[in-house]
Amino acid sequence: MALLRTAFQAVECGDLDAAQELLTENFIANMPGSSEPRLGREVWRLGTQSMLEAFPDLKIDVQDMFGVDDRVTVLLHFHGTHRRAFHQFEATDRQVSYGSIEVYRFEGDKIAEEWVAPDMISLMQQISPARGEF
Numbered sequence: 001m002a003l004l005r006t007a008f009q010a011v012e013c014g015d016l017d018a019a020q021e022l023l024t025e026n027f028i029a030n031m032p033g034s035s036e037p038r039l040g041r042e043v044w045r046l047g048t049q050s051m052l053e054a055f056p057d058l059k060i061d062v063q064d065m066f067g068v069d070d071r072v073t074v075l076l077h078f079h080g081t082h083r084r085a086f087h088q089f090e091a092t093d094r095q096v097s098y099g100s101i102e103v104y105r106f107e108g109d110k111i112a113e114e115w116v117a118p119d120m121i122s123l124m125q126q127i128s129p130a131r132g133e134f
Contacts, residue, residue: 001065001072004104007111008060008076014052020045028113032120037113044114055080055096063099070107076100078118082127089127098123 003022010019020041029038029047052058058080065074079097082089100118104111 001067003106003109003111004065004072004074005062008062011048011052012058012060014056016045016048016052019048022111024107024110024112027111030113030115032117050086054082054084054086054091056083057081070105072104072106074102074104076102086127087124089124089129092127092129094126096123096126098126 007019007022010016010022023041023044025041026039027041027044029043031038031047055078058078061077061079063075063077065072067073077097077099079095082092082094082096084091098119099122100116102117103115105113
């Protein structure tokens with residue numbers, strides 16, 4: 001579980017190299033809306049980088065973390081400021097806040113796989129030009 005906290009801290013600091021080193025070479029990302037898992041550390045990096053570009057002051061609060069065997073479930077809360085375009089929405093300079101439920105699988109001292117379920121509807125509603133109409 002300490003490994004995940006280290007990874008989240010590296011992401012908050014914008015040190016994607018350090019965070020990426022905590023992933024296995026054949027890392028698997030299971031994402032909502034994707035029918036197939038995405039493979040490789042670079043997939044993770046691109047997604048994380050786009051979040052940090054849009055929300056450069058992104059903070060990650062771990063609300064709960066528990067695990068069994070090689071899997072750990074984390075309840076997270078993200079907050080930050082929408083400073084650059086994200087998906088179809090131009091920067092709004094609005095403060096955003098949303099949750100995520102995530103499950104991670106480990107191989108030794110590396111993160112091998114993730115299943116993420118962020119509340120993207122809430123996030124999109126917060127950055128929509130006509131709030132609440134997403």
